[in-house]
Amino acid sequence: MSLYTELRNNISARFTEALLAARAAGELDFAAPPLFALEEPRERAHGDLAVNAAMLLAKEARKPPREIAGIILRRLRCEDAWIAETAVAGPGFINIRLDPAWLTGVLPEVLSAGPRYGASESGRGQKVQVEFVSANPTGLLHMGNARGAALGDSLAALLAFTGCEVEREFYINDTGNQIHNLALSLEARYFQLLGREGEIPENGYHGEDIAETARSIAARDGDLYLAWDAEARREALAAYALEEKVAGMRRALEDFGVRYDVWFSEKSLHESGYVRDTLRVLAEGGHICERDGAVWLKGADGEKDEVMVRSDGTPTYFAADIAYHRDKFARGFDRVINIWGADHHGHVARMQAALGALGLEPTALRVILMQFVRLIEGGETVKMSKRSGRYITLEDLVAEVGRDAARFFFLMRAPDSTVDFDLDLARSESAENPVYYVQYAHARLCGIIRHAQEMGLDVEQTPPPPVLALLSDPRERALLRQLAVLPEEIALAARLAEPHRLTGFVMELAGLYHSFYNHCRVLQAETDDLRAARLALVRGVRQAAANVLGILGVTAPERM
RNA sequence: GGCCUCGUAGCUCAGGUGGAUAGAGCGGGGGUUUCCUAAACCCUGUCUUGCGGGGGUUCGAAUCCUCCCGGGGCCA
Numbered sequence: 001m002s003l004y005t006e007l008r009n010n011i012s013a014r015f016t017e018a019l020l021a022a023r024a025a026g027e028l029d030f031a032a033p034p035l036f037a038l039e040e041p042r043e044r045a046h047g048d049l050a051v052n053a054a055m056l057l058a059k060e061a062r063k064p065p066r067e068i069a070g071i072i073l074r075r076l077r078c079e080d081a082w083i084a085e086t087a088v089a090g091p092g093f094i095n096i097r098l099d100p101a102w103l104t105g106v107l108p109e110v111l112s113a114g115p116r117y118g119a120s121e122s123g124r125g126q127k128v129q130v131e132f133v134s135a136n137p138t139g140l141l142h143m144g145n146a147r148g149a150a151l152g153d154s155l156a157a158l159l160a161f162t163g164c165e166v167e168r169e170f171y172i173n174d175t176g177n178q179i180h181n182l183a184l185s186l187e188a189r190y191f192q193l194l195g196r197e198g199e200i201p202e203n204g205y206h207g208e209d210i211a212e213t214a215r216s217i218a219a220r221d222g223d224l225y226l227a228w229d230a231e232a233r234r235e236a237l238a239a240y241a242l243e244e245k246v247a248g249m250r251r252a253l254e255d256f257g258v259r260y261d262v263w264f265s266e267k268s269l270h271e272s273g274y275v276r277d278t279l280r281v282l283a284e285g286g287h288i289c290e291r292d293g294a295v296w297l298k299g300a301d302g303e304k305d306e307v308m309v310r311s312d313g314t315p316t317y318f319a320a321d322i323a324y325h326r327d328k329f330a331r332g333f334d335r336v337i338n339i340w341g342a343d344h345h346g347h348v349a350r351m352q353a354a355l356g357a358l359g360l361e362p363t364a365l366r367v368i369l370m371q372f373v374r375l376i377e378g379g380e381t382v383k384m385s386k387r388s389g390r391y392i393t394l395e396d397l398v399a400e401v402g403r404d405a406a407r408f409f410f411l412m413r414a415p416d417s418t419v420d421f422d423l424d425l426a427r428s429e430s431a432e433n434p435v436y437y438v439q440y441a442h443a444r445l446c447g448i449i450r451h452a453q454e455m456g457l458d459v460e461q462t463p464p465p466p467v468l469a470l471l472s473d474p475r476e477r478a479l480l481r482q483l484a485v486l487p488e489e490i491a492l493a494a495r496l497a498e499p500h501r502l503t504g505f506v507m508e509l510a511g512l513y514h515s516f517y518n519h520c521r522v523l524q525a526e527t528d529d530l531r532a533a534r535l536a537l538v539r540g541v542r543q544a545a546a547n548v549l550g551i552l553g554v555t556a557p558e559r560m
Numbered sequence: 561g562g563c564c565u566c567g568u569a570g571c572u573c574a575g576g577u578g579g580a581u582a583g584a585g586c587g588g589g590g591g592u593u594u595c596c597u598a599a600a601c602c603c604u605g606u607c608u609u610g611c612g613g614g615g616g617u618u619c620g621a622a623u624c625c626u627c628c629c630g631g632g633g634c635c636a
Contacts, residue, residue, distance in 0.1 A: 091620070343634055413573070418565085439599085
């Protein structure tokens with residue numbers, strides 16, 4: 001448990017004790033101690049921590065909040081809890097000022113934990129899957145996929161940092177209607193290349209990438225497929241294209257810093273009979289009905305039924321998806337997190353209901369819906385469509401903006417806010433991207449450590465507490481405090497599955513550091529002890545920044 | 561028509577379990593370098609009254625409930 005967490009827990013316990021003691025003495029009347037909050041006041045002048053217990057108790061104890069606060073304070077044991085000063089304020093807050101000395105324990109903690117500082121064991125024993133991107137393999141990865149990639153990868157890293165056993169997975173929709181259309185489109189291009197008649201179907205793929213694939217097929221196999229019967233030919237063409245497309249996506253994602261543990265084929269679910277078996281299980285549970293020649297999943301209370309098997313005998317995408325999720329839990333995951341585009345929101349409730357029908361815990365599946373990315377160019381929204389060919393891919397993005405900036409940008413936003421991505425800004429003024437602000441801080445930190453080494457200073461030893469206590473400048477204390485809070489920030493971000501909190505945290509850390517840098521000399525400090533203390537602070541801040549950037553999947557450069 | 565989501569400063573956005581005077585970055589204005597990287601720092605919000613609007617719950621609402629308006633999306 002981190003120093004700060006322990007400190008907070010201890011103070012909370014003291015307040016609970018005080019409440020109970022006051023009740024025992026007949027000073028306060030309540031059934032159970034209220035679930036009070038120990039919060040950090042917005043106004044720094046109010047102190048380090050504030051407790052709202054008195055206000056929560058006012059009604060039940062039938063006393064004014066400020067009076068209750070006074071009673072609590074008279075019963076509060078402050079010794080050995082880092083409480084330096086308490087006061088009743090405002091409507092009945094109990095404000096606490098901490099003994100500044102508590103911060104001297106932070107740096108030894110950071111420096112001894114090193115790359116693990118901020119990590120925890122809270123997720124130990126929990127197996128979690130994060131499934132993200134899972135783009136249709138018929139096209140290229142677009143900006144929405146890029147956002148999902150950044151979010152999913154970082155969330156996986158975050159959960160792993162809290163001790164979870166995490167797997168990253170990509171679901172390949174390698175069967176069904178869109179694959180059929182892909183095959184027809186390829187066939188048409190292929191025919192055209194070989195001087196035959198060929199027409200891309202209405203809802204086929206007109207993009208240049210498909211034409212390119214057809215050319216490489218023709219280059220490799222010539223007119224081989226002309227003689228084949230249509231079905232076999234289409235299957236072969238689609239198989240070739242799929243392999244190529246999936247390999248391309250894998251490459252693009254790896255260039256973006258994302259590696260998957262599992263690439264899962266939808267087709268395999270059909271071929272292994274797992275889809276059929278899943279339908280059987282649903283039928284045995286009485287969740288299936290037949291109507292109009294089709295097989296339906298009965299909707300739960302008031303929801304409408306969903307088609308599982310069409311009247312022509314082919315299972316729907318939904319049927320396969322249910323089988324897929326059944327398979328996930330059969331693989332032993334305690335929690336499954338899916339990152340989907342907001343356009344899939346209608347699918348969430350259905351999917352969870354289906355899990356319930358299978359006897360699985362619906363809440364074990366968490367779906368994070370991402371709003372769309374809107375591209376702006378020349379002040380106008382760029383319309384992207386596969387047909388028009390106006391298409392910015394993940395690769396384009398990495399090439400133009402860079403992997404770090406792109407990832408950082410996506411991770412600055414909460415998933416449920418629509419992102420406007422200004423291409424002109426990203427291209428021409430990319431130096432103004434906040435990612436450089438953070439990376440620059442890291443480079444500056446490294447610069448100092450480098451110079452210290454060149455001066456022959458010891459950059460491995462952590463100075464003893466009396467020396468660390470010299471860090472008394474408000475800027476130094478703000479940095480120490482930010483370091484102390486990191487473990488809780490990470491735990492919170494993990495619990496809420498919101499990596500963007502850490503982006504905010506590391507920007508704040510960088511800001512505090514830049515300010516410190518401009519006001520406090522490290523290597524030219526007034527005394528050797530102060531220099532040693534500041535050097536330890538620099539090492540601690542560097543470590544924390546590097547750890548957070550690591551979770552975000554953004555590099556921490558030593559020089560810029 | 562039903563459902564999801566968003567609406568916070570000129571712009572882009574943060575703001576767990578409701579808390580005391582609502583923040584950041586960018587942009588605008590003004591400063592800082594014989595010194596560890598100025599990709600930085602400091603000052604400035606009467607830069608037209610910043611939580612879309614109205615009700616409600618509460619000691620207390622940007623946050624919870626409800627209705628309305630507007631952007632985006634899904635389904636019918």
